[in-house]
Amino acid sequence: MRSYLHIKTILDYVFAAVLLMLLLPIMACSAAAIMIGSKGPVLFRQQRPGKDGKIFTIYKFRTMQLETEQGGRRLSDMERMTSVGRLLRKVSIDELPQLFNILSGKMSFIGPRPLLVQYLDCYTPEQRRRHEVKPGITGWAQVNGRNTISWEDKFKLDVWYVDNVSFKLDVKIFFMTIANVLSRKGINQSEADTMEEFVGNVNKLSV
Secondary structure (H helix, E strand, O other), rough: HHHHHHHHHHHHHHHHHHHHHEEEEHHHHHHHHHHHHOOOOOOEEEEOOOOOHHHEEEEEEEOOOOOOEEOOOEEHHHHOOOHHHHHHHHHHHHHHOHHHHHHOOOOOEEEEOOHHHHHHHHHHOOHHHHOOOOEEEEOOOHHHOHHOOOOHHHHHHHHHHHOOHHHHHHHHHHHHHHHHHOOOOOOOOHHHHHHHHHHHHHHHOOO
């Protein structure tokens, strides 16, 4: 596995550089649409844990308005979603700035999705093994249910990927990802909402 991970890193760099050159017009148009459609920065930046739990800054195109409350009520992610952001998410264009994360060596194309830093203390020792490899733009859990399966099952799939990572598996995940994006399969609620449910269950067990 270790020898493949070195090759995987090289492939990540090469494909990320090529894709950035090919997709630059689309990224420029997306950035312009975000600036025209809503106030605020083009990019969404957030701290996430990477390989070995080391913290890095993840980049995405901003898809939500900056306001989090309206009339004293907290707005849900769906309510904050802009029309441009909804379109970008529909075809996963919002994920394209993560190509810069790959070029910086913090991410890979394929791997467990990086979650929020505050959730690190909620993982079991087995679940923390998902950080033994670089996080990815897509992964084994994402092509096997994404937001339609429980977080416990997602973590099991992430750890399974860590134990079975290979070129053949990565190719399989790549094509499954394309199929899922085209069919919009496995998407029913925001990742943040489902993770809050997981944290809530952990807190109940610790009381």
